Amino acid sequence: MTREGGSGGGMRRCGAALRLALEGxxxxxxxxFMKLLGATFPEWHLVTEPVAQWRKVPARGTAQAAVGxxxxxxMMYQEPARWSYxxxxxxxMSRLKAMLEPVDEPETPSPVQVFERSIYSDRYVFAxxxxxxxHLQALEWAIYQDWHSFLLQQLGPRVVLHGLLYLRATPQTCLERLRRRARSEEQSIQLEYLQQLHAQHEHWLVEKSTEVHFADMKHAPVLVLDVEKDFEHDAAAQGGLMAQVETFVT
Ligand code: DGT
Structure with a gap:
């Protein structure tokens, strides 16, 4: 485990919830891991990734309206050059909406909020x-970066995360887990794609060689969690991971 960019105990921001993203x-x-966090820290607020929304985009007013x-x-996996932008x-947008949604009742604020992925991995890993x-044309990438930087600048403190949890395993291990779960859209994914995404995570979160354009996120502390060994059915490994998270947030 390594923790970079932060000093012990300095993460809590003046009474407001500590906001973290889970990346990997x-x-x-x-x-x-989100389920494990939920079981270990029931008072935390967890926001899972809206992948279901991407698989079922409402087709109002389009040729697909009949199928709903x-x-x-x-579509993105089948024709990346056409659909990536x-x-x-x-x-x-779905990640931003999830981040901006008010989550807490005022009387019972959760001490920590964890988002599964973020508007930052959207840009610095995937896009x-x-x-x-x-797969993104130079013009598309330029336009994406322009509105991404503009929106974050405008939204300021509302889109700041106080830390990042990085689940790390080799691309080969991720491929084995991906094949085991067999999500139909992901059948075409090859090791090379996971190697590229692994490298993007490493540049951004470990080597810090990716330029982050939003000043408030340049030095967000990162907790690197080694999950090369399967932790799903290993209580000791789970305990070790949760202890690291607890130390990170206190
Ligand atoms: P997990 O729980 O670690 O197994 O995570 P997954 O694989 O359920 O969730 P995730 O975020 O790694 O990806 C869900 C699917 O959506 C996967 O096929 C990758 C794809 N995906 C997620 N975010 C992006 C994105 O920003 N751009 C592109 N092109 N694909 C994305």
Missing amino acids: NIAVGKST STNLLQ TFQTFSF KNLSEAG
């Missing part, structure tokens, strides 16, 4: 990678 490669185990919805996730606008792979 496809199929690394984020959903399982569109599977944008599938559309996908990134939709995934960004950046799609641009480098040639």
Whole structure:
């Protein structure tokens, strides 16, 4: 475990909830980890990723209206050059809405909020990678970055995260977990794609070589959690991971 960019005990912001994002490669185990967080810290507020929304985009006013919805996730994997920009606008918006939604009753504020992925991995992992792979045109990438920077600047404190939890495993291990869960849209995913996404996470969260354009997020502390060994059915491993998270937030 390494913790970078923060000093012990300095994360809590003047009474407001501590806001964290859970990051990591496809199929690394984020959903399982969210469930574990929920069981360990029942007073925390957890926001899962809106992947279901991307698989069922309401088709009002489109040619697909008759079937009721569109599977944008599938379209993005089948025809990345055509649908990546559309996908990134939709995934960004769903992530932003999740972040801006008021979550707490005023009398019972949760001490910690955890979001599964964020508007930051949207840009610094996925959109950046799609641009480098040639699936986002230079113009699309420029437009994406322009509105991303503008919106974050405008929203300021409302989109600041106080820390990032990075679940880390090798791309090979992620591929094995991905094949085991067999989500239909992901059948075409190859090891190379997971290697690219792994590298993007490492540049952003460990090497800090990705330029982050929002000043308040440049130095967000990162907790790197090694999940190479499967933790789903291993109580000791789960206890170790939760202890690291607890130390990170206190
Ligand atoms: P987990 O619980 O660690 O197994 O996580 P997953 O795989 O359920 O969740 P995630 O976020 O890694 O990805 C869900 C699917 O959506 C996966 O096929 C990757 C894709 N995806 C997620 N975010 C983005 C994005 O911003 N852009 C693109 N192009 N794909 C994304």
